[in-house]
Amino acid sequence: MKYPYKTRVGGATVTVFVPYDCGNHCPFCINKGEYADLTGFSVDAICKSITQMDALTPACDFVFTGGEPLANLPSLQRMLDCVPATHKIYINTTLPVSEHCSQEDLLAFAARNRGKITCINVSRHLQHYVQESNDELLSRLPVPFRVNCVLYRDYPAERLIPYLERFRKIPGAAVQFRFDYTATTPENLYRRSGDRILDDLSRVARYTGLEGCRMRCGFHFDYRGMALTYHKTLPYSTMVERDPVTGVTYAILYDILIKQNGELHADWDGTPLDPEAYRAAVFEPYDLRWLEKIA
Numbered sequence: 001m002k003y004p005y006k007t008r009v010g011g012a013t014v015t016v017f018v019p020y021d022c023g024n025h026c027p028f029c030i031n032k033g034e035y036a037d038l039t040g041f042s043v044d045a046i047c048k049s050i051t052q053m054d055a056l057t058p059a060c061d062f063v064f065t066g067g068e069p070l071a072n073l074p075s076l077q078r079m080l081d082c083v084p085a086t087h088k089i090y091i092n093t094t095l096p097v098s099e100h101c102s103q104e105d106l107l108a109f110a111a112r113n114r115g116k117i118t119c120i121n122v123s124r125h126l127q128h129y130v131q132e133s134n135d136e137l138l139s140r141l142p143v144p145f146r147v148n149c150v151l152y153r154d155y156p157a158e159r160l161i162p163y164l165e166r167f168r169k170i171p172g173a174a175v176q177f178r179f180d181y182t183a184t185t186p187e188n189l190y191r192r193s194g195d196r197i198l199d200d201l202s203r204v205a206r207y208t209g210l211e212g213c214r215m216r217c218g219f220h221f222d223y224r225g226m227a228l229t230y231h232k233t234l235p236y237s238t239m240v241e242r243d244p245v246t247g248v249t250y251a252i253l254y255d256i257l258i259k260q261n262g263e264l265h266a267d268w269d270g271t272p273l274d275p276e277a278y279r280a281a282v283f284e285p286y287d288l289r290w291l292e293k294i295a
């Protein structure tokens with residue numbers, strides 16, 4: 001059944017899967033399999049789709065993810081250069097340093113794109129899932145950054161405080177802990193009782209409030225002056241809902257994907273986006289709001 005699209009003011013976030021891989025094998029990764037065969041992957045096709053999405057929603061946010069966006073700086077530069085300044089750009093990365101790309105190369109890239117990049121989200125987990133570069137690199141980043149940490153299954157809670165102390169020393173650091181989103185359901189999205197992560201964070205940090213929307217939420221904490229969030233999101237990006245006023249049923253889009261071959265998808269399960277239907281999308285105010293705020 002096809003429904004007309006509805007999305008938030010400015011448009012759904014566009015997540016771009018870069019056409020090259022990372023060197024890691026995180027146990028919770030659901031993207032890795034797509035990088036096993038690079039046939040059809042194309043920077044040109046992705047650039048075309050970026051331009052198409054810019055024409056449809058000139059103020060949407062773009063997120064570059066992978067794979068590893070910073071593993072191929074010339075290709076990432078080409079893609080970033082297709083995104084006009086009306087958009088915010090986020091980059092999900094491990095900040096990989098290698099014999100082909102030094103710390104100074106990464107810093108020079110970030111400095112060159114300072115005016116484009118809104119935030120770099122750096123993966124650093126409690127367990128050693130990703131190849132990590134030196135923490136000193138974080139302190140030298142010329143753009144805002146956030147540390148992302150997936151608390152996966154039976155994570156070692158006793159490492160939380162040493163982990164937080166590690167980043168608290170770095171000026172400008174904020175940490176986002178993430179629930180395994182493949183395990184998130186509409187029933188447990190906001191549930192507090194029995195949520196181990198919430199319990200563990202409440203023991204080590206001061207709870208400051210909750211913000212959320214239909215699709216995702218964030219429990220906020222303060223750890224000795226450093227901002228923490230515990231983020232949960234549903235494992236899909238489209239919700240079907242009937243508008244109680246008009247009676248029209250809409251497919252409400254939160255994320256649009258540009259795949260490694262440039263294809264546009266409306267959900268993580270391979271559902272294609274219909275760009276012509278999206279051109280006629282109805283916009284609503286973003287439903288993300290503070291639900292609780294503690295002074």
Ligand code: SF4
Pocket residue numbers: 022023024025026028029030031032066067068094123130
């Ligand atoms: S670094 Fe990211 S893309 Fe690579 S395996 Fe880990 S989660 Fe997957």
